[in-house]
Amino acid sequence: MTLYTSFRSEILKTKKSSVWLLTVLGAAIAPVGLLISFNSADGIQKLQGQPWAKYFADGRMYSSGIFLPFFIILLCTICAQIEYRNNAWKQVMSSPQSFGTIFFSKFLVIQFFILCFIILHNALILVSGAVLYIIEPKTGFLNHAPDWGYLLPQIVKSYLLVLAMSTIQFGIGIRFKNFILPIGVGFVFWVVTMIMAEHYAGGMEYFPYAYSFVGSMADFEKFVPQALWGSVAYAVIFLGLFFALFTLDKEKG
Amino acid sequence: MHTPIVSMNDLSFSYTKGSKILQNISLEVKAGQIYGFLGPNGSGKTTTLRLLLGLLKKQEGSIKIFGKDIQTSRIEILKEIGSLIENPSVYGHLTANQNLEVYREIYNCKKGRLDEVLHTVGLADVGGKAVKNYSLGMKQRLSIALALLPGPKLLILDEPTNGLDPTGIIELRQLIKNLNKEHGMSIIISSHNLSEVEKIVSHVGIIFNGKMLFQGALDELYDVQKAQTRVLINTSDNDRVIQLLHDKDVQRDNNMLSFAFEGTEEMAAINRTLLNSNIDLYHLQRLDPNLEQLFIALTTKS
Numbered sequence: 001m002t003l004y005t006s007f008r009s010e011i012l013k014t015k016k017s018s019v020w021l022l023t024v025l026g027a028a029i030a031p032v033g034l035l036i037s038f039n040s041a042d043g044i045q046k047l048q049g050q051p052w053a054k055y056f057a058d059g060r061m062y063s064s065g066i067f068l069p070f071f072i073i074l075l076c077t078i079c080a081q082i083e084y085r086n087n088a089w090k091q092v093m094s095s096p097q098s099f100g101t102i103f104f105s106k107f108l109v110i111q112f113f114i115l116c117f118i119i120l121h122n123a124l125i126l127v128s129g130a131v132l133y134i135i136e137p138k139t140g141f142l143n144h145a146p147d148w149g150y151l152l153p154q155i156v157k158s159y160l161l162v163l164a165m166s167t168i169q170f171g172i173g174i175r176f177k178n179f180i181l182p183i184g185v186g187f188v189f190w191v192v193t194m195i196m197a198e199h200y201a202g203g204m205e206y207f208p209y210a211y212s213f214v215g216s217m218a219d220f221e222k223f224v225p226q227a228l229w230g231s232v233a234y235a236v237i238f239l240g241l242f243f244a245l246f247t248l249d250k251e252k253g
Numbered sequence: 254m255h256t257p258i259v260s261m262n263d264l265s266f267s268y269t270k271g272s273k274i275l276q277n278i279s280l281e282v283k284a285g286q287i288y289g290f291l292g293p294n295g296s297g298k299t300t301t302l303r304l305l306l307g308l309l310k311k312q313e314g315s316i317k318i319f320g321k322d323i324q325t326s327r328i329e330i331l332k333e334i335g336s337l338i339e340n341p342s343v344y345g346h347l348t349a350n351q352n353l354e355v356y357r358e359i360y361n362c363k364k365g366r367l368d369e370v371l372h373t374v375g376l377a378d379v380g381g382k383a384v385k386n387y388s389l390g391m392k393q394r395l396s397i398a399l400a401l402l403p404g405p406k407l408l409i410l411d412e413p414t415n416g417l418d419p420t421g422i423i424e425l426r427q428l429i430k431n432l433n434k435e436h437g438m439s440i441i442i443s444s445h446n447l448s449e450v451e452k453i454v455s456h457v458g459i460i461f462n463g464k465m466l467f468q469g470a471l472d473e474l475y476d477v478q479k480a481q482t483r484v485l486i487n488t489s490d491n492d493r494v495i496q497l498l499h500d501k502d503v504q505r506d507n508n509m510l511s512f513a514f515e516g517t518e519e520m521a522a523i524n525r526t527l528l529n530s531n532i533d534l535y536h537l538q539r540l541d542p543n544l545e546q547l548f549i550a551l552t553t554k555s
Contacts, residue, residue: 008358090338094338
């Protein structure tokens with residue numbers, strides 16, 4: 001059984017679920033918010049010079065700082081609950097797939113939706129800027145091209161910085177039947193991040209839930225390189241740990 | 254016909270230390286059999302079937318399916334098994350077609366197979382309807398369709414009649430018979446109700462408190478059952494009846510008398526005796542033991 005077949009099967013399970021709507025709405029909140037907030041004299045003033053750079057930076061601040069982490073918390077919970085709510089784990093576990101294929105295909109689905117969120121968010125930022133230009137040409141959006149050489153690495157960073165957090169949330173989500181637990185853990189750690197940020201506390205570079213926020217704020221730029229390595233390292237460690245727990249479980253389904 | 258499809262030997266299992274859910278269970282299902290796995294709720298039926306499917310890790314004993322070990326040849330074995338364990342495992346937000354599509358490629362089935370199995374369970378007309386709008390019986394039938402999807406050699410159905418109405422139960426019995434007869438499918442069907450499965454099974458295993466009390470052909474079980482059958486009578490002169498039937502160990506309970514049933518001819522003879530003695534017969538009833546009583550009898554016997 002190939003991982004691709006199982007991945008397709010997992011994607012099919014999300015059809016007609018709230019995951020797709022959540023992805024679109026979550027990705028659209030910041031672009032719509034920016035469109036509203038910059039459609040003013042003050043806003044237009046702020047966009048002078050390099051409108052796309054400012055627009056994308058603000059979009060990343062709201063998205064990576066707030067909406068993407070919350071999206072991941074909900075996404076990981078919903079995807080796991082699709083099995084729990086339908087009593088479907090036992091059917092999955094008694095199908096001819098290796099436990100590795102089952103585990104990693106589910107993990108890939110989570111990563112697929114996170115990438116969809118990030119790509120859609122950035123695409124909608126472009127649309128939002130274009131719409132703002134049509135409403136108010138003084139914003140100058142269509143007179144400048146976005147600096148893709150700078151923006152594309154930022155988009156990749158946004159993804160890498162949530163890798164650790166998404167892995168932990170994924171692991172908690174599939175391990176515990178109670179959906180409150182992954183949501184609670186995710187929310188509490190996000191609040192901890194906010195407290196750390198408020199006091200510029202040290203240690204943010206070691207705290208995986210803070211990485212996305214670190215990458216979204218210019219004030220924490222210095223932590224980014226360490227956060228990137230930390231995120232990948234935590235992801236590998238937690239993925240291995242949760243996979244071991246998944247495989248070694250005495251009771252499956 | 255005589256190749257063992259499933260063989261379990263001395264299987265013991267406990268969820269927590271010190272409390273064994275299964276004790277030295279040995280079970281054998283041969284190719285082409287419909288095996289009724291009977292026992293009251295909480296007796297260990299589902300645990301046994303979960304062990305069979307590798308959903309629980311084996312602790313003691315051995316399990317062989319198609320001659321292979323489930324721990325080492327799990328995927329190979331599961332390709333040939335269709336299963337329904339307890340309540341339906343279907344995705345409510347998807348349609349029946351989509352539920353089957355989720356597993357179609359995993360079982361390497363052709364698209365046309367979806368219509369076939371939906372037709373088999375009588376859901377062909379509602380395949381495009383979201384499963385959350387299905388009744389419990391329809392969900393159960395969809396679960397059976399899912400179990401049939403791979404065209405399995407072995408079908409494991411754990412309490413499949415749960416949620417089915419009487420018509421649904423009759424249809425399911427017919428379906429199981431057809432699958433066995435036309436496709437040569439070996440079937441294990443668990444139930445807490447003997448009368449529910451006795452019309453279709455060829456062999457029976459009875460589990461009680463984690464112990465296998467009986468295993469064999471249905472006829473052998475009937476022999477045990479027959480030995481426990483009693484006759485219940487009420488007459489115009491019960492005291493005289495006790496005297497007349499002094500060799501039969503007649504027991505009295507208020508105004509009813511009971512004694513062991515030993516065949517219909519003997520019953521007729523007793524009736525004649527009572528009539529010839531001018532005793533009026535108010536009540537005559539043959540009491541076949543239900544599964545619970547049979548369990549008690551088997552437990553006492555064992």
